[in-house]
Amino acid sequence: MGDNTIYRASTTAPVNIAVIKYWGKRDAKLNLPTNSSLSVTLSQDDLRTHTTASCSSTFSGPDTLLLNGSPQDVSGARTQACFKALRGLRAELETANPSLPKLSTYPLRIVSSNNFPTAAGLASSASGFAALVRAIANLYELHSSPTALSQIARQGSGSACRSLFGGYVAWDQGSAADGSDSLAREVAPASHWPEMRALVLVVSAAKKGVSSTTGMQTTVATSALFRARAEDVVPKRMAEMERAIAERDFDAFARLTMRDSNNFHAVCLDTEPPIFYLNDVSRAAIRLVECINAAAGKAVAAYTFDAGPNAVIYFLEQNAGLVAGTFKTFLGHLDGWQTELGNKLAGQAG
Ligand code: 2P0
Missing domain, CATH: 3.30.230.10 (Ribosomal Protein S5; domain 2)
Incomplete structure (x- = not known):
């Protein structure tokens, strides 16, 4: 049988x-x-x-x-x-x-x-x-x-x-x-940091113009800024980010997150031909976070963008009204999710 x-x-x-x-x-x-x-x-x-x-x-x-x-x-x-x-x-x-x-x-x-x-x-x-x-x-x-x-x-x-x-x-x-x-x-x-929240904003549902795989290879081959990012900028930031997380230092976490997103998109722009992932709505989201943080006198919100125009905004629960409320007022037409951090994986082997 x-x-x-x-x-x-x-x-x-x-x-x-x-x-x-x-x-x-x-x-x-x-x-x-x-x-x-x-x-x-x-x-x-x-x-x-x-x-x-x-x-x-x-x-x-x-x-x-x-x-x-x-x-x-x-x-x-x-x-x-x-x-x-x-x-x-x-x-x-x-x-x-x-x-x-x-x-x-x-x-x-x-x-x-x-x-x-x-x-x-x-x-x-x-x-x-x-x-x-x-x-x-x-x-x-x-x-x-x-x-x-x-x-x-x-x-x-x-x-x-x-x-x-x-x-x-x-x-x-x-x-x-x-x-x-x-x-x-x-x-x-x-x-470790239960107050952390993320707001995912769908700026565009369109498929990205340049795939990550292709974009990365073109960047490595052509960007003059890329070497400084890989060899100097990121190694320092990895250590600083691990410290910010260990100490639950949101101001440092936020500043590192925003600077690294901007550094990544600067390297994309420095690629030949240049890669544009952000659009005008992405830039409006950046300005909104800058306004929120300026009014608060410290970083209470952090934006980050991947290989596309959609924004992810990190903030702490105690600032949810301020951050999510401001985004609802000014960019409330965008679809998205307000979400927490993922803890355990389901169906884990072993
Ligand atoms: C990241 N991204 O760290 C970065 C930020 C996009 C921008 O990882 O070629 O889909 O499959 O290894 O993992 C997207 O790249 O690329 C990505 P492959 P992947 O999340």
Whole structure:
């Protein structure tokens, strides 16, 4: 009798928003970055990917992936690298314990959905690859640590390695050629700073003009400012940001976050041809934060922008009325979410 069981595991992974940005690869195949980065994980109540992975000897044909009901191409090198690494770990278990079913040889069926509109222009590759890797790791009963899984998720999309953790997360760039030390780690859990809030503002739902992968490669090849950012600016800021988080120093956290966002967008502008991710509404959001902070006499709000015009504003709960209220008054026509920080991941293996 053959094994007709359908094996299945589900998990969710959160969205993360960097406050010290990843921009530039020293190895495009392994997604090894030219600088370390640090992010804040958002609550899965508002923004997350849910993924179910299944496999069975009764399935035929190639591996498949459905995202929000649409078939996705899984033949790309990044998805294949994740599948290969996870199957390799499962095969090791099967070799060590020959009574285990040979899941590593069965086709995979993966079904994934986001609880935020994919068209919202928010980076979904981070939560998407983090959920994909953990769902398959759970299916294969790998019991790998989040750090070990971060090394696999990184090969799917660099920023995905940071979505394996909640709270405040660093991605250490590492120096090994094989990427074995380019890993994510928890800087502090969300509970360390429970008053932290984020306001996500959808300035534009359009797909970004220049993909992160292409933009980074062009920046590394052409920008004169880039080297100073990677070698001098970011290493200092990583240390300062870790201190600001450890001491719950919002003023320092906010100033570093805004300066790093602006430095990243300056490097984009310094790229040839120049990359413009911000638009007039983004700049209006920056001015609004500057006005709020000037009136408060200290930084009570911090803006940050990724590879697109959408704003994320960080603030503390005690300033929610001031910050969220001001944004509602002046930019209230924008869609978005006010959210907390993500703490625990659901369905964690091990
Ligand atoms: C970040 N971004 O640190 C930075 C800030 C965008 C701006 O990580 O090529 O989708 O898949 O490794 O992770 C977006 O880049 O790029 C990103 P790949 P990814 O969040």
